[in-house]
Amino acid sequence: MLQxxxxxxxxxxxxxxxxxxxxxxxxxxxxxxPVFADIDADTYCIDPAHVADRLSARTAAVVAVHRFGHRADVEGLLYLGSRHGLLVLEQGESEKPYDETGQRRLHAAYLSGRLSGVRTPAGYDGHTYQQYVVRVPGNGRPDRDAFARVLRGKGVECSVPVKTPVHRLPAFRRDVALPETERAADETLALPVDGTMTRRQLQRVVSACNALGGLLQPAF
Structure with missing residues (x-):
């Protein structure tokens, strides 16, 4: 599309x-x-306000990536594009069947209503919960990784959705301040929310997370 x-x-x-x-x-x-911009802390999608700060005379386009079932603020990016003559492109996610999306939303609502040991996702209209991504409280990556190890030890499958931001990879290393991106990479954890999960499995996730959450306190 770029070419x-x-x-x-x-x-x-x-x-x-x-x-x-x-x-x-x-x-x-x-x-x-490529020029890297920061994300919105709630949706994990590119932040139009930071995109505006990254514009230069050479900027030709911006790419919005929809993340975890959240939609990027395409309207905000299109506004920037119209003001500055930029091409705005979107990269979507693989679509789940309607029935599975509905079941994921039900499971996500159950988890969000009961989890107290983690910060639950912002439940915007249209969120399809391609992944159910939470923030682990505490002191960033060490506590998040320890939290994940204990959950796996209790039989709860979980994964770190983004281990290293692209601007920290050797091929794309840039000296740029992206605080929300760095924080999200250190704190996020994807919990299971598959449409085939049973209520007992969801309860196990809640129990395991809530038992751990109070042990992790932010540093001051």
Whole structure:
């Protein structure tokens, strides 16, 4: 899409650093340079306000990536695009069947109503819960990783959704301040919310998380 739009050598494309490197790779393959912007703390999608701060005379496009079932603020990006003559592209997620999405929403509502040991996702309208991503309280990555190990030891499958932001990978390393991206990479954990889960399995997730949450206190 970038190449078809004429984006290439000498151009910059603003992309999120929170996620996989495929988008930045695509920018490089088009001959342009990726510029990393920070994310919104609730949706984990690229923040139009920070995109505005990253604009330069070379900026040709911005890529919005929908994350975990949250939709990026495409309207805000389109407004920027219309003001500055930028191409706005979207990268979606694999769509779940309608029935599975509905079941995931029910399971997410159950978890969000009962979890007290973690910060639950913002439940915006339209959230499809491709992943149920929480924030683990405490002191960032060490506590999050310890939390995950204990959950797995109790039979609760969980995963770190983004282990290293793209701007920290050797191929794309940039000296840029992206505090929300860094914080999300250190604190987030994806809990199971598959549509086939039983109520007993959901209760096990709640019990395991709530038993641990009070043990992790933020540093002052």
């Amino acid at each position: 078809a739009a004429g984006v290439g050598a000498g151009d910059e494309v603003i992309v999120p650093a929170f996620g996989n490197p495929e988008v930045a790779d695509a920018v490089v393959r088009a001959g342009a340079a």
